[in-house]
Amino acid sequence: MLHLRVIAPEDLRDDVLRVLQRHVGVAHLVIHPGAALDPEGDEIAADVARESANDVVKQLKDLDVQHRGAITLTALDTVLSTRAHRAEDEAEGDPADALVWDELITRTREESTLSVTFMTFLTLACLLAAIGAVTDSMVTVVGAMVLGPEFGPLAALSVALVQRRGDLARRATIALLIGFPVAMGITALLTLAGRAVGWLSFDTIGDIHDVDFIFQVGPVSFVVALLAGAAGMLSLMSSKSAALVGVFISVTTVPAAGFTAVAGILGHWDVAAQSAAQLAVNLVGVVLAGVLVLVLRPRGNVIPRSAQT
Structure with a gap:
């Protein structure tokens, strides 16, 4: 209650x-x-x-x-x-299926604010993803996926589209449009530094296998993003934080953003382009899935019996 x-x-x-x-x-x-x-x-x-x-x-x-x-x-x-x-x-309805709009709007508004904390987490996540990519370390990449805060603005954008909340949409869009370029820019600068001291070279990412899913974009990528976005929105609606962690691990947004910066600096423009496409596919898929979940949610809980008599 x-x-x-x-x-x-x-x-x-x-x-x-x-x-x-x-x-x-x-x-x-x-x-x-x-x-x-x-x-x-x-x-x-x-x-x-x-x-x-x-x-x-x-x-x-x-x-x-x-x-x-x-x-x-x-x-x-x-x-x-x-x-x-x-x-x-x-x-009327079941508590587990009940969507309290004001609660959801407040929660997503708080998690989609462009703040120092948001930027720090996103930058650290991109850096970890970049390190995981160049070292072919799945564990590091998964850690970056869990650390990334980007699902908050994506969920907020879904809610804003369904509720036609322009203020919430602007807040979420600003967080994404500023957050990702800044985080990727810092990752690119540190990649340049690593290349300057000889830690990284063109051949560094030429032979990776465990994390090649980051830039292997295709129909499956979109399907995974849809499923993860749907699960994420359901977890927000029902306050299931454990399920939300699973969503973070499923979405290839932060790894793709970090690897785009690394691949571009090291001259692998084809890999950078594929990683950027992977990022775009995942962002669109998560938002679309969130909208569909909100639109198709069970509606039996909206009208209480007292309003029907």
């Missing part, structure tokens, strides 16, 4: 209570009149079944609560309550 906390001005108190009281998926309704100081108003709390969250939040937004007060949602790991269990049973 989710814990809902509402701060609302006194004149909206009755309206907010009516919204919460008429939903079968709401339990443990509590009100503290005049408890909120900034903004001033009442604090109203309740536990809400995930299946009912979208409809509850939408009706609260229709009251303009988000502008005149506040709406917060917190996931509850353990709830020992017969009333809460009954609310979940009576709400």
Whole structure:
């Protein structure tokens, strides 16, 4: 379940209570009149079944609560309550299939911000991928795939396309369009340094076998990107972090970006072009899969029984 906390001005108190009281998926309704100081108003709390969250939040937004007060949602790991269990049973749909849009939008917005941390992780991941490629080390490449933060902006872009959120789309696009070139540029500079001191040469990547999947782009690459993108979006919707790690290992974005820079600096322009194509195929595949999952998701959880009567 989710814990809902509402701060609302006194004149909206009755309206907010009516919204919460008429939903079968709401339990443990509590009100503290005049408890909120900034903004001033009442604090109203309740536990809400995930299946009912979208409809509850939408009706609260229709009251303009988000502008005149506040709406917060917190996931509850353990709830020992017969009333809460009954609310979940009576709400339409299954909690595992319930998509709470505001929760997903907030999560993807946070993970798609172009920040120093994002840039650092992406650069380190590209460098690790480059090292793994030139040393033909699968372990190092997999480590780079896990480290890469690029799935956040890709998921945010999928959500933005489905929800038509221009602000979220701009945030995600900026992170990708600035993040990858900067990370690849730094990787290229360090590759030049390695070549200058004799650590790297044209023959360095001439005989690699274990990580040649990085630049072997084809239909299978697109299929893998689609499957990984679908799994990643499902993991975000259901908060399955373990599944998300598996997605990172499946997508050849960071390795392709790092190897594009290395191959180009060392003069393997055909390999660099193939790696760049691999990067593009994976980026498009992940975003497309995310959009399809959101569009084709189960919709039985949107309309609670209370809205049907």
